[in-house]
Amino acid sequence: MFFKDVIGQRQQLDYLIDSINSGRIAHAQIISGQAGYGGLTIALATASYIFCRQKSEDSCGSCPECYKTHSLQHPDFLLIFPVGSDSASSSDKLLSVDFMPEFRELVTETGGYFTFEDYKLKIGLEKKQAQIRVAEAESLLRTMSLSAFQGGWRVVVIYQPEKMNAETANKLLKLIEEPPLKTVFFLVTEQYGSVLPTIKSRCQLLRLPPLKMEDISSALQTRFGLSSEKSDEIAHLSRGNWCRAVQIKDNNEAMKEFHNQFVSLMRLCWKGNFVDIFDWANEASSLGREFLGRFADYSIQMLRDSYVQSLGESELNLSFGEDRAFIEKFAPFVNENTVEPLVNEFSMMKRDVLMNGNSSIVLSHFALTVSKIFSMNRKK
Numbered sequence: 001m002f003f004k005d006v007i008g009q010r011q012q013l014d015y016l017i018d019s020i021n022s023g024r025i026a027h028a029q030i031i032s033g034q035a036g037y038g039g040l041t042i043a044l045a046t047a048s049y050i051f052c053r054q055k056s057e058d059s060c061g062s063c064p065e066c067y068k069t070h071s072l073q074h075p076d077f078l079l080i081f082p083v084g085s086d087s088a089s090s091s092d093k094l095l096s097v098d099f100m101p102e103f104r105e106l107v108t109e110t111g112g113y114f115t116f117e118d119y120k121l122k123i124g125l126e127k128k129q130a131q132i133r134v135a136e137a138e139s140l141l142r143t144m145s146l147s148a149f150q151g152g153w154r155v156v157v158i159y160q161p162e163k164m165n166a167e168t169a170n171k172l173l174k175l176i177e178e179p180p181l182k183t184v185f186f187l188v189t190e191q192y193g194s195v196l197p198t199i200k201s202r203c204q205l206l207r208l209p210p211l212k213m214e215d216i217s218s219a220l221q222t223r224f225g226l227s228s229e230k231s232d233e234i235a236h237l238s239r240g241n242w243c244r245a246v247q248i249k250d251n252n253e254a255m256k257e258f259h260n261q262f263v264s265l266m267r268l269c270w271k272g273n274f275v276d277i278f279d280w281a282n283e284a285s286s287l288g289r290e291f292l293g294r295f296a297d298y299s300i301q302m303l304r305d306s307y308v309q310s311l312g313e314s315e316l317n318l319s320f321g322e323d324r325a326f327i328e329k330f331a332p333f334v335n336e337n338t339v340e341p342l343v344n345e346f347s348m349m350k351r352d353v354l355m356n357g358n359s360s361i362v363l364s365h366f367a368l369t370v371s372k373i374f375s376m377n378r379k380k
């Protein structure tokens with residue numbers, strides 16, 4: 001990571017750069033703040049900067065040290081994070097290094113901005129106890145008892161130090177208090193309150209504030225090409241948290257796709273042309289089961305909003321934007337005769353798709369039935 005990969009936090013970066021260049025960097029620091037404030041990215045960028053041989057305002061990205069630190073493969077740049085497995089006995093022996101490929105991939109994909117939920121999913125820890133165990137502390141102590149591989153700096157980044165139990169922490173206390181020369185620790189936490197007091201008392205604290213709205217907005221524009229209106233809107237909702245901003249953006253994109261699918265499906269079913277309906281079913285079957293399940297939920301909400309709108313209760317219609325504009329035209333077709341059968345079809349489609357039915361067959365049957373519901377009610 002480079003400092004230029006960090007969103008905002010200029011004051012904190014200037015402080016770190018200055019402390020390195022003046023040789024006054026604290027030997028152990030806790031970087032504290034929500035995941036979306038950038039703590040891990042800052043720690044990784046600072047580590048690269050420390051190692052870089054041709055640094056200026058940022059690490060150079062082209063010296064041999066940069067080559068290794070930016071790909072997280074430098075032998076003197078150690079990463080420790082909570083791990084776990086199904087059985088307690090094998091968990092005890094697990095080390096972060098066993099999960100390095102997944103961790104590297106996650107950092108590459110997200111630029112270091114990920115939530116603990118994203119992390120657990122990537123490392124495969126959804127239902128397992130994620131911990132930094134004694135074996136990890138012992139391994140680190142062994143490494144630290146040797147001199148640095150490349151004879152220069154050594155940097156240790158501990159992600160989620162609050163996942164250390166007391167036994168692990170006790171083993172590391174002395175090392176963190178008096179590390180070997182040219183050794184720096186960065187402990188990156190989202191829950192400063194849960195870090196053991198014995199660890200906290202040996203570290204300097206760098207507290208990250210929420211990101212500024214304009215920093216999030218401009219990153220949304222440069223990284224994802226969003227318009228300034230859309231970026232400002234998302235930045236406002238993100239409350240200074242980049243991870244939340246990305247989630248809102250992804251959700252917005254999915255909602256747009258749901259809207260387009262719903263509008264074209266309703267038009268096709270209303271027209272009742274079988275060939276077009278089969279074409280739709282074939283194409284939609286490639287969207288994936290998870291998408292189709294969420295699409296069914298979205299559609300049921302659209303039908304409910306259309307029904308209350310058709311009853312003249314427009315204040316109960318909770319949709320907005322282009323969803324609302326469509327519902328205002330579509331509402332007359334969702335009445336007391338059609339609403340229940342339509343909602344039922346979407347619910348059954350969701351159930352059948354998620355039960356691993358052949359999506360293409362499920363969707364053609366579903367769309368034909370929806371079309372029949374419209375045509376039967378047209379005759380009345």
Ligand SMILES: [Zn+2]
Nearest residue numbers: 052060063066
């Ligand atoms: Zn460099």
